[in-house]
Amino acid sequence: MANKPERVFISIDMEGISSVVDWTHVDMNHAEYGYYRKMMAGDLNAAIEGALAAGAKEIVVSDSHGGMRNLPPEDVHEAAYLIRGSPKPDGMMEGIEDGHYDAVMFVGYHSMAGTERGILAHTIAGSTVDAVIINGRETGEFGMNAALAGWHGVPSVFLAGDAAACAEAESFVPEITTAPVKWAVGRNSAKCLHPNKSRALIKQKAKEALEDIGKVSPHWVNEPVEVKMRWVNPAMADIVCVLPYMDRVDGKTTRCTFDDYPSALRGLRASISIAGTAERR
Numbered sequence: 051m052a053n054k055p056e057r058v059f060i061s062i063d064m065e066g067i068s069s070v071v072d073w074t075h076v077d078m079n080h081a082e083y084g085y086y087r088k089m090m091a092g093d094l095n096a097a098i099e100g101a102l103a104a105g106a107k108e109i110v111v112s113d114s115h116g117g118m119r120n121l122p123p124e125d126v127h128e129a130a131y132l133i134r135g136s137p138k139p140d141g142m143m144e145g146i147e148d149g150h151y152d153a154v155m156f157v158g159y160h161s162m163a164g165t166e167r168g169i170l171a172h173t174i175a176g177s178t179v180d181a182v183i184i185n186g187r188e189t190g191e192f193g194m195n196a197a198l199a200g201w202h203g204v205p206s207v208f209l210a211g212d213a214a215a216c217a218e219a220e221s222f223v224p225e226i227t228t229a230p231v232k233w234a235v236g237r238n239s240a241k242c243l244h245p246n247k248s249r250a251l252i253k254q255k256a257k258e259a260l261e262d263i264g265k266v267s268p269h270w271v272n273e274p275v276e277v278k279m280r281w282v283n284p285a286m287a288d289i290v291c292v293l294p295y296m297d298r299v300d301g302k303t304t305r306c307t308f309d310d311y312p313s314a315l316r317g318l319r320a321s322i323s324i325a326g327t328a329e330r331r
């Protein structure tokens with residue numbers, strides 16, 4: 051691992067972006083979305099500016115929310131490459147690879163399904179997934195994606211999002227640097243920093259994180275990997291058991307095991323896609 055962070059990968063979601071508190075803010079079919087996709091670019095550019103200030107020479111951004119084409123390309127800092135559109139094999143982490151990146155940063159991230167005082171808390175798909183339990187530990191999107199980065203040898207050094215997402219990230223990677231931009235009152239309400247203040251915080255903390263990447267080890271999940279999924283209703287568990295690698299545990303719970311972590315992550319994401327077909331049963 052280089053001591054100087056020359057190549058930086060950024061995965062950016064939307065629910066943890068500054069001032070976002072409601073699904074209408076992150077739904078491209080809603081009038082308010084246009085405002086918040088600009089806010090998304092604002093948080094992102096603050097992180098990019100922090101990375102540049104720390105000496106980064108190559109920055110690749112993976113747009114990771116919904117259809118993964120939220121960031122207006124002209125609003126993104128021109129120093130960065132932008133990976134957009136879906137589906138993609140590695141989803142929110144598309145583009146991560148062995149031996150290329152020095153650090154991963156997460157922007158706009160939210161907490162896992164069921165979190166108290168977590169703005170728009172969910173795990174990949176709120177309508178189908180009640181919990182994802184990897185090797186016995188309930189895991190949200192940060193933990194899953196940090197483990198994929200870790201499998202490729204890349205440390206997860208920074209996260210910006212609501213206070214609950216920051217606390218969750220610290221529980222998986224204690225040395226991570228975080229930038230909390232809002233504090234939930236409830237699932238759909240929060241006390242928010244002014245966007246100018248949150249951008250200043252993100253820029254400063256991202257810079258500090260990258261200047262001290264040596265303190266963070268890549269986050270690692272032991273292999274083989276056991277993935278238990280608890281679904282919102284039994285029809286979802288019924289239909290995911292069509293997958294040849296899936297076993298039933300109980301009414302709403304399924305279980306599968308994989309030799310390596312990247313396969314586990316793809317396997318669980320495939321099951322979530324299939325569960326979505328049972329949403330209205």
Ligand SMILES: [Zn+2]
Nearest residue numbers: 063064065115
């Ligand atoms: Zn999202």
